[in-house]
Amino acid sequence: MRIGDLSHRTGVSPRMLRYYEEQGLITARRLDNGFREYDDYLVDRVHKIRGLLDAGIPTRIIGNILPCLHQAEIVVEDADPQLRAMLVEQRDKMTERIAVLEQNRDALIRYIDAMDRAAPESNRSSGETTAVA
Amino acid sequence: MRIGDLSHRTGVSPRMLRYYEEQGLITARRLDNGFREYDDYLVDRVHKIRGLLDAGIPTRIIGNILPCLHQAEIVVEDADPQLRAMLVEQRDKMTERIAVLEQNRDALIRYIDAMDRAAPESNRSSGETTAVA
DNA sequence: TCGAACCTTCACACCCATGTCAAGGTCAAG
């Protein structure tokens, strides 16, 4: 698949796909004409990158943890303590971010509920659920 | 409390406190000499701002949702549907971010576990727990 | 053969969160 295809399949601009490559997050083979050729698994990978980026993780960190994210048990023979420390740090930062987000989301939920209770009948702008999911 | 105090109590630089004020996230009274004077409740507020910023929420959004975050039931008489839509959107984005972070953190946890199983005895760099907290 | 649609690299430009520095005012302690 070429860069336009990957872009369409992921909703990420070609500009950004080249940037992620430059940052070492994805790699592409090259066709004879110089065009980038991407493997299918990169669609998922790019989605994962987007999610992490949106969650405030910078590309440098993403690059570090990405190899460890797909499945464990694979190539865990090195046991580099540096790497382990970094992973533990990122794990804890994520846990912290999760706590903050949950707390604030719950406050939002309560506020929205209060609005709805204060003004029944109105609001409810089409196909949207107030459920917590 | 003046800016240096607030800075010490929150770990946020004076520069950033002024910036948050400029962005409408906090406000300060002024003393006769022009110095900013902060109320105690701002310590918590600044911590909250930091948490949201670290979680990838931009100041503009923070400014919008912050008034709704402290307690519901207060001044919910307006029932502006614009506001409600924005809150719902942010609630959903947070839920999404939480899901992404949990998923990736869990992958990290599995990977770390796998490392530890592959290389017992070593690692374990002092006072750190592998528990999920 | 031509044009459209794609690709390449490179560069400039933007926003945002942040640091840092300069030039100056306030105030309390020595």
Place this chain on the structure above:
DNA sequence: CTTGACCTTGACATGGGTGTGAAGGTTCGA
């Protein structure tokens, strides 16, 4: 009165993620 620690505003700088445009190559269908 001076010094040092604090405050003010304003400006310039930087890094990260992103958009956009120029100048040019490839490919394919009319």
